[in-house]
Amino acid sequence: MAVENFDEKINILEKKVKEAVSRALDLVRLDEIRVKYLGRKGELNDLIKELPGIPEELKAHNGRRLNSVRNDLENLINKKSVELKDKFVEEKLKKEGIDVTMPGRSVSLGHLHPLTKVERRIEDIFQSMGFSVVFGSEIESEYYNFDALNISKDHPAREMQDTFWIKNPKSEIQNPKQHLLLRTHTSPMQARYMEKNNPPLRIIVPGRVYRHEATDASHEIQFHQIEGLMVGEDISLANLKAIFEEFFKRFFNKKKVEIRFRPGYFPFVEPGIEVDIKLETGSKWLEVAGAGMVHPKVFKAAGYIPGKQQGFAFGVGLDRLSMIYYGISDIRLFYSSDFRFLKQF
Amino acid sequence: MKFSYNFLKKYIDIKLTPEKLAELLTMHSFECAVFRKTDNDSILDVDILPNRSHDALSHYGLVKEIATLTKKPLKKLKTKFREDSKIKSGDFISVSVTEKNLCPRYIAKVLTDVKIGHSPKWLKNALAEFNINSHNNIVDILNYVMLEIGQPLHAFDYDKLDGKKIIVRTARKGEKINTLDGGRYDLDEDVLVIADSKKPAAIAGIKGGLETGISEKTRTIVIESANFESGAIKRTSRTLGLNTDAAIRFSYGIDPNLTEFGMNRVCALIQEIIPGVKIASGKIDIYPKKFLLRTIKLNLDYLNKLVGENIKPEFVKITLESLGAKIKIVGKKLFFVTVPTARLDLEIEEDLIEEVFRIYGCMNLKGQMPVAAITIPKKNDVNFLINKTRDILTGVGFSEVYNYSFVGDKDISEDYKSKLIEIQNPASEDFKFLRPELTFGLLKNIKNNFRFFEKVKFFESGKVFSASASERLSLAGIYAVKESKENVAGRRFFELKGDLDVLFENLGITDCQYNSAVSKWWHPGRFAHIKYGENFLGIIGEVNPATLAVLDIPGRVAMFHLDFEKLIEIVEEEREFSPISKFPAVIRDISILVGRETKVDDVLNVIHGAGAELVKGVDLFDYYEGEELPEGRKNLAFHIIYQAERTLINEEVRHEEEKIKNALIKELNAEIR
Incomplete structure (x- = not known):
């Protein structure tokens, strides 16, 4: 080869x-x-x-x-x-190419109720300022709803808030601690909480309340309030104003919200005030809360020694604040369970 | 209350426009707005606060307030008149008050030679502005004085009073009265009346009687200016359903010293307006317990500490004096303030602080953060778990609703009603009871939403009520689909159950049992009690199609409701962390044929009860029923997880498996495949 x-x-x-x-x-x-x-x-x-x-x-x-x-x-x-x-x-x-412009397929999440969302927002802000969240009962005694809050039997305030009473077989109950009703405000928790806790204290009490009144776009027989209470040695109205200024600024996510106090009357505070806010320069003042300095008789009913403490209390309408926050014009929508409304939140 | 701007200006010299006046009052006293403008007047709507209605629910009362705010002097009202010394009021009539607690003061005065006729035009116009009808000169003057100073007054026709007597007493059962407005009322011992020797002549403080009222023929009148206890008037007004301007004012309480001023003002006006009237000298004045001036201590340091301002002593002094108070100053900071009796609301130091503060100007207060140490707020576990639950449920597609806390009479069957809490004064028949479950509301939400949506998935957390347990926190969900056909039996039930599994797992609750049960309203084959150990946690099921038909709801509806308070207890109990085992688990599958009626739970019970102690978990992973299988049998396949605190060897796992298989064969007649 x-x-x-x-x-x-x-x-x-x-x-x-x-x-x-x-x-x-x-x-x-x-x-x-x-x-x-x-x-x-x-x-x-x-x-x-x-x-x-x-x-x-x-x-x-x-x-x-x-x-x-x-x-x-x-x-x-x-x-x-x-x-x-x-x-x-x-x-x-x-x-395997696809048309990426076709609509996506999503798992549909549910929606929290707008009142839940706003309540959480409020709770978060107050908790960051040291307030604890506590709850109370919706069925309340006449004593805690009225008597312990210096609203005596024939007081004009009982006139202002007509009440749903619980029917009882023992028709005429004279003892106001046993005479039951649906609480007309969250304020009974002021007395109940102070009976069990000593100052200094700061709490908020969110919850459902009931009023026997004609319903319209701004009135419902049930709605929600958030009670606030801060008691110490020298807690003042000026402190309340600062707390409100901070709260509303953060709640509406603005640099500043104008706050205005004007005279008001609630038997369980003295002095009593109404709180208005203004969101934009030139816009209308909006009434958002009732407040004042805890009345000495409320401290007394809760068993505190007179003159040893002072503090403020306030009540904010959750429904009202939510209406302002979302621009809702009719309170009844909150209780309509209409998904066309709910799915927007 | 409505106020006339011109009317107010008669008593004080102010330059403020109606709008400016409204703003001033709003910021310092009462919410106020211009309600309506007429050709030459403005009507203000002033929301007099309840605690000031006793002194500010009248034009002169409000002017006092304006005088304080503007520092302008108040014009004096004419209260001087001439008496006829030849006649004496006491010779005409005698007054006795038997209910001294209900009537702290009663003044009566007699006028003769009264010519009843029309009122002058200015008076008619003034009343018309407040929608008060003109009756005759005497009645119109009485109404005018009430609007002017806030003291309700009444006049009797002297000749109609039997026995020439006025007795303030409670009514006797069976007594009746016809009132001036044409009403007729049955009276009883709870009603205070002004009576003559025979009959009630007026419902005290509320309405006069027809028979003794002023008519065209009246010549001699008795004028009453009295004070009545607020609670009694309010109760009677409510019981009789008779709400008059006088009743409203007495209901708020009035200074007993206003009666005298009221009487003098009325007499002065009558003499001015009706010529020839003779006013009998003297008056009958029953006033056993004098209402005295109060002196309240005010510590300036406390004032500034409560408000959080630095209000000067001089300002405090001027302000309180402008309210008519007399002040004695001790040292620099201690004021002893004697308040006018007209201000029934000023009782304690804080009341005075409010007066100073609102006149100083609430709006001027500067915010100041509290200096108290920031404490960490206590965590609210219930709130935390409610919110966590809400997030989980929205995560699996539920939307949250807030329904009414009430259910209607029609919603509840008769036998169930005694277990519920009933409202004594419901808003309507649809709100008669407090809801015993959240399901009532949820079920009602479906129909309306089906008009716009094919599926509805809602949940609610809230209070439910029962006679035995008062109120409890509850959680419920509803899943409704318009389409009633299902490609898998019980699909909606299992989808809902799957959602509950997600909830329980995320809350850290394992091993809930579902026991099939039967209950009214529910699908007899698709309803279960949910239990955790011995605790009843709630229910899940499909609503009986017959129930849906009654409610006119198409499709299928599955619901659950849970005792949320029980759930919270369990979450607390289970909040225990078990360490992750260092030793590997062995997973063996087992596939069996069992009778169709055998429940998965039955099989699980047998597996767990077979004495195989190494079993750590059992999961169903396949389920089949079909033609290929023997008649009446179904196929189930499970993963069985074995684990111990050591590495398992094959032999012992096989031994455990045998135990399980034998038990399944013996107890369920299962065929191992």
Whole structure:
């Protein structure tokens, strides 16, 4: 066998493989090429088997050349393999293409009630100012709803808030601690809380209250209040004003909310005030709270020693504040359970 | 109350426009607005606060307030008149007051030669501004004086009074009275009356009687200016359903010393308006317990500490004096303030502080943050859990509603009513009882929302009420779908149950049991009690289609309701962290054929009761019923998790599995696949 012939054979094989690889269109074909030329029974191995027959002085040269060709071709096939794989994936993904402008498919979350959202907002702000949140009962005794709050039997204030009374088989109950009603305000918790806790204290009491009155866009037989109470050695009306200024500023997320106090009357505070706010310069004053300094008789009813403490109390209408916050014009919507309304929150 | 701007200006010289006056009053005294403008007057609507109605519910009363605010002098009302010394009031009539507590003061005076006729035009016009009809000159003058100074007055026809006597007493049962306005009232011992020797002549402080009233023929009159106890007048006014201008004023309480001023003012006006009237000299004045001046201590340091301002002693002095108070100053900071009797509301130091503060100007107060140390607020666990629950439920698609706390008479079956709390004075028949469950409200929400939506998923948390437990916090949810066909039996039930699983898991409650049950209103095959150990936690179920038909609701409706207070207790109990095991768990699956009626819970009970102590958990992962299976059988497949505080070997797991399989075969006639 001619030596130049062997060299030529290697060249021909190398050329054939390179051509085949460049023509291969898929991974199956490429694998066939690998088996046919570089496999155990492939053409390259056939040439290796011929090596012993060539002259001794050329053996080493041809042996090295065969090895280097094998490495080159394997690299070539591997490289081509990667190319084909990439191409395959690319084509497959191309077929999976979608119209990204189609609408998304979402899991629909429910909606919290607007009063819940506003109540949380209020609670968060007051809690950050050190007020604890406490709850009271909706069924309350005549004593805590009226008597303990300095609203005596024939007081004009009982006239102002007509009350739902609980029917009782023992029709005429004289003991006001047993005579039950639906609380007309959250204020009974002032007396109940102070009976069990000593000053200094600061609490807010959110909850549902009831009034027997004709309903319209701004009146409901049930609504929600948030009572506030802060008592200490020297808690003043000026403190209340600062607390309100801070609260309303944060509640409405504004740099400043104008607050105005004017005279008001609630039997359980003295002095008593009404609180108005103004959200924009030039807009109307909005009445948002009743407040004042806790009346000495309320402290006395709660068992405090007279003259040892002073503090403020306030009541904010949750429904009213929510109406202002969201621009809702009819309080009855809150209790309509109309999803067209609820889904907006 | 409505006030005439011109009327007010008669008593004080002010330059303020009606609008400015309204603003001044709003900021210092009472909320006030210009209600209506006429050609030459403005009517102000002033919301006199209840504690000031005794002194400010009249033009002259309000002018006193304006005088204090503007520092302008008050014009004196004419109260001087000439008496006829030849006749004496006491010779005409005698007065006795038997109910001294209900009538602290009674003044009577007699006028003769009265010519009853029309009032002058100015007087008619003045009354017309306040929607008071003109009757005759005497009655009109009495009404005018009430509007002017706030003292209600009455006049009797002297010749109609039997026995020439006036007796202030309670009525006797069976007595009746015809009133001036055409009413007829049955009286009893709770009603205070002004009687003559035979009959009631007036309902005290509320309305005069027809028989003794002023008529065209009247020549001699007895004028009454009296004071009545506020509570008695209010109760009677309410019981009889008779609310008059006089009753309103007495209901708020009036200074007994105003009666004399009222009598003098009336006599002066009558003499001015009706010529020829003779006013008998002297008066009958029954006033056993004099209403005395009060002196209240005011400490200026306390004033400024309570308000949080620095109001100067001089300002305090001027302000209180402008209210008619007399002041004695001890040292620099201690005032002894004697207040006029007209100000019934000024009783304690804080009342005086309010007066100074509002006249100083509430709006001038500067905010000042409290200096008290900030304390960390106590966490409210109930609130925390309610809010967490709300977030979880909205996370699985529920929207929150607030329904009414009431249910109607029609909503409740007769036998159930005795268990409920009933309202004595309900707003209407639809609000007669307090809701015993939240489900009533939720069910009512469906129909309206089905007009606009195919599905409704609502929840509510709130108080429920019962005669036995008073009030409890409850949680309920409703899932309603208009389409009643279902591709999987009980699909809506299981979707709702799945939502509850999410809730329980997130609250840290594991192992609730669902026991099938039967109850009115509910689907007999799709209703369960939810229990946690021995505790009854609530219910879940589909509403009986028959119930839905009655309510005119299409489709399927599943609901749950839970005793939220019980839930809170359990969350507290379960708040225990179990450490994650260092040793691997072994999971083996088991697939069985059982009878169709066998419940998953039955199988779980058998597995847990088989004595295999290494079992840490069992989960159903496949469920199948179909034609390929033997008649009346279904296929269930479970993952069973084995774990111990050591690494388990195959042999012991296999041993446990055998125990379970044997138990299933023996107790449920199961076929292991």
